[in-house]
Amino acid sequence: MAIKRVAAWLITIALILGLIVVGKDYLVPIFMALVIWYLVNALDREFNKLPGIGKHLPGAVTLAMSLIFIGLTLYIVGDTIVETIQGFVSDSQKYIPRIDAQIARVYGNFGFENPPTLDSLELSTQLWAYSAELLNGITNFAKGLLLVLLYVVFFLIEQGAFGRKMTALGLPLQETNRLSVVLDKVNSAMRTYLGVKTFTSMLTALLSWGVFYFIGVDYALFWAFLVFLFNYVPTIGSITATILPGFLALVQFDTLTPFLVIIIGVTAIQLLVGNILEPRLMGDNLNISPLVVVLSLILWSMLWGVVGMFLSVPITVAIIIICSQFETTRAVAVLLSKNGNV
Helix, strand or coil: CCHHHHHHHHHHHHHHHHHHHHHHHHHHHHHHHHHHHHHHHHHHHHHHHCCCCCCCCCHHHHHHHHHHHHHHHHHHHHHHHEEEEHHHHHHHHHHHHHHHHHHHHHHHHHCCCCCHHHHHHHHHHHHHHHHHHHHHHHHHHHHHHHHHHHHHHHHHHCCHHHHHHHHHHCHHHHHHHHHHHHHHHHHHHHHHHHHHHHHHHHHHHHHHHHHHHCCCCHHHHHHHHHHHHHHCCCCCCCHHHHHHHHHHHHCCCCHHHHCCCHHHHHHHHHHHHHHHHHHHHHCCCCCCCCCHHHHHHHHHHHHHHHHHHHHHHHHHHHHHHHHHCCCCCHHHHHCCCCCCCC
């Protein structure tokens, strides 16, 4: 019986992974819509707390306000990214001599002669190709975002009737209570994680922008937005968002001081916010083993690419909560948790 049970689990996991891979183009927009749906509801709660709004405006109006606000934010962010990339491409010619000078300086420090240039390595052509590919990817993402927002609208319409559907199912009281507990815990954990993560990401981005502005690095606002965005990606996100503006400072300026200030300053900000402030605000809602965070990041990035990196933690949190509610899967939740207390 034990062998049959293990075989059944392995077959189930294989089928689920196969569905995730094959249905990537259909599942990714739905999961992104769920994340935005949580953000809309979280923003709706904040609107309802404002004096004079929560008491006088219907819930549908505040939900629509939240959705429009997030939609406009996504549009402005996307437009800013496109303009920044286009500006970087148009200004790339002024960076090429500086990069060649840095390469020559490194070669000179090590006693090598005849340093290569970007033209000899044909890297400038590759940079143009990568920039065009990136712009094309952003365009495709913008097209897919319309579908995501459409899903969000359907989720918002459906959430009003969900309670009545739960009652109409006619399930036994124990099963109804268990399902309600699971859904409440998942909703609470998602709202807390996304709310706290968004706040700490904004704070980290604002402080990092101060460092970029003080140094005078080009495209400071764009790098600050990159810090905000990549802060949702565990571990490697913060490293990437620090190294990229550091490399630009290395090319833009003739000394190492701006590069070191950006690397040390932004890293210190991320450590203070991520290791001191964020755990206090998050509390016990993010009960995930650090090793599991890294492994889930690798797994979901392999399955869904960059989108999987951003969704890895919320998906893992939901899996832990759901598995903890059933005896047959409780062991899975214990293994995935930080302290075994699920």
